[in-house]
Amino acid sequence: MTIDELYRKILLIGRRANYRPEELRRKFLDALPLSWLEKAEDIGEHLPLDELAKKLYEIELCRIARHKRDRIPDPLQGISLEDMQKAIQNALAQQKTEYQSLLEKQKADYQSQMAQQAVAQKAQALAPQIVEPVRQPRGPPSSLQSEEGLKNYYVAEYLKELGLFNKNDLDSAYPVKPFQRPRP
Numbered sequence: 001m002t003i004d005e006l007y008r009k010i011l012l013i014g015r016r017a018n019y020r021p022e023e024l025r026r027k028f029l030d031a032l033p034l035s036w037l038e039k040a041e042d043i044g045e046h047l048p049l050d051e052l053a054k055k056l057y058e059i060e061l062c063r064i065a066r067h068k069r070d071r072i073p074d075p076l077q078g079i080s081l082e083d084m085q086k087a088i089q090n091a092l093a094q095q096k097t098e099y100q101s102l103l104e105k106q107k108a109d110y111q112s113q114m115a116q117q118a119v120a121q122k123a124q125a126l127a128p129q130i131v132e133p134v135r136q137p138r139g140p141p142s143s144l145q146s147e148e149g150l151k152n153y154y155v156a157e158y159l160k161e162l163g164l165f166n167k168n169d170l171d172s173a174y175p176v177k178p179f180q181r182p183r184p
Contacts, residue, residue, distance in 0.1 A: 003032075003036065003053060021049065
């Protein structure tokens, strides 16, 4: 019910019941919804009832016009519940088939990778493994290659332990460890 309709109804009832203007005003204000009652108080209680009702009706018309202007049409209007359910079911079915095909593809890729790994591991296991040294060790120094040179070395070591032979002399003639390069 609009403000204008409410005002006309209150006037009709008031004429039949012989209400005075103050009673009509009170009945009109009592019948207004709370939000409109606040508007009526803002506009002013000093206005006569017909002018107050006219101003409230103008505000109501502005609100209705604004609401119609700003109203966005409902995109679902005209679509039945069955149509929406069917569309959702179709979308879910399509999504499920896409997911299953993707899953099958990934499964096939994984199986082919596992097969390639197994073949590579078998090939590695069957291939003969040859271990080559990083560098060839050098033979013993020339002074130690003969039996006499080796005896001289052991005698020199013994003399060094006794303190009769100098360590520097021994190191210059023989390396510290066999098969090691001589020091400069």
